[in-house]
Amino acid sequence: MKKKKIVLTLFLVMVLCLTGCTKQLKGPDGKVVTNSETGQVLPENILCAPTDEDILKLYEENKIALEKKYKQELEDGDIGKKEYNKKMDAILDVNDYQSCKNFKVFSGGYDGIWTTLFVKPLSWILIKVGEFLKNYGLAIIFVTLLIRLIMYPITLKTARQSENLKKAQPEIEKIEKKYRNKTDQDSLNRKAQDTMMVYKKYDINPFSGCLFSFIQIPLFFAFYEALYRLPVLFEDSLLGFEMAVSPMKGIGAGHWLYLILPILVFLATYFSFKLNSGAGMSGEQAGQMKMMMNIMNIVITIMSFTMSTAIIFYWITNNAFTVIQNLIVKRSK
Numbered sequence: 041m042k043k044k045k046i047v048l049t050l051f052l053v054m055v056l057c058l059t060g061c062t063k064q065l066k067g068p069d070g071k072v073v074t075n076s077e078t079g080q081v082l083p084e085n086i087l088c089a090p091t092d093e094d095i096l097k098l099y100e101e102n103k104i105a106l107e108k109k110y111k112q113e114l115e116d117g118d119i120g121k122k123e124y125n126k127k128m129d130a131i132l133d134v135n136d137y138q139s140c141k142n143f144k145v146f147s148g149g150y151d152g153i154w155t156t157l158f159v160k161p162l163s164w165i166l167i168k169v170g171e172f173l174k175n176y177g178l179a180i181i182f183v184t185l186l187i188r189l190i191m192y193p194i195t196l197k198t199a200r201q202s203e204n205l206k207k208a209q210p211e212i213e214k215i216e217k218k219y220r221n222k223t224d225q226d227s228l229n230r231k232a233q234d235t236m237m238v239y240k241k242y243d244i245n246p247f248s249g250c251l252f253s254f255i256q257i258p259l260f261f262a263f264y265e266a267l268y269r270l271p272v273l274f275e276d277s278l279l280g281f282e283m284a285v286s287p288m289k290g291i292g293a294g295h296w297l298y299l300i301l302p303i304l305v306f307l308a309t310y311f312s313f314k315l316n317s318g319a320g321m322s323g324e325q326a327g328q329m330k331m332m333m334n335i336m337n338i339v340i341t342i343m344s345f346t347m348s349t350a351i352i353f354y355w356i357t358n359n360a361f362t363v364i365q366n367l368i369v370k371r372s373k
Contacts, residue, residue, distance in 0.1 A: 079289035090271030177278025
């Protein structure tokens, strides 16, 4: 178990180091630039140019404001010529980007391992599927399901392992009670042997649970970045929901239909957590895990009020697939 945690921790550190991460566009006052009508936070490291006139105007106005600020700082002597040139070069100009329809896998050249190998290819797929389906909201759902179906053999095995762990839970708890107050090396060795015998009996591989995380975590980051950095995805609508609008903005504008989205986020997250938590844990550990999952669910639901609809569609689809998959495994058992 200790080795498992170490391997997973190292993997997460590696992912975070490789991740390009989304960058929010900031104005001269240092505040994040948002579309006041939709609540969408504008990204700075976009992959292609937006086509919406209002969004283009926001980017252009921010560019002019930053140029004015840096020129004033240079005149006042607050910054030197070298720093001034550096800041001016860093200003985002949407005119330097091609349209999303012309975006290719290697557009912009090499942009780091993470963006080049994960984010850009996934972005290209989202654009092409959106063009084919004539709707980028449908493209988000379709590509999410496609990825989950490709990963299905791996995630199915993980789900089965989770069910087997639940079956083995009574025997594991007995072993925990038997060796609870025994800390000598001989007792620890016998405890490990007894536990492994139970794992063998129920065909459990304690390390197989990491496999899904190894694939799911980088894909989640890549998908999130692709969604966030493609302006064209936020210029469409599906089932009456504008992709760029957050539930808070939608409800604030009198469109109460947007209240459905946080409710669906809550339900999808709740059942996804419920079907995956508690496996292989003692009563006390399971209780703590349940409490932590409930807190996380509440936090995610609250956050969903400020998320763009495009991101919410991905989250609901991904978790709904997990719920259906685990229900199939439960019935098959």
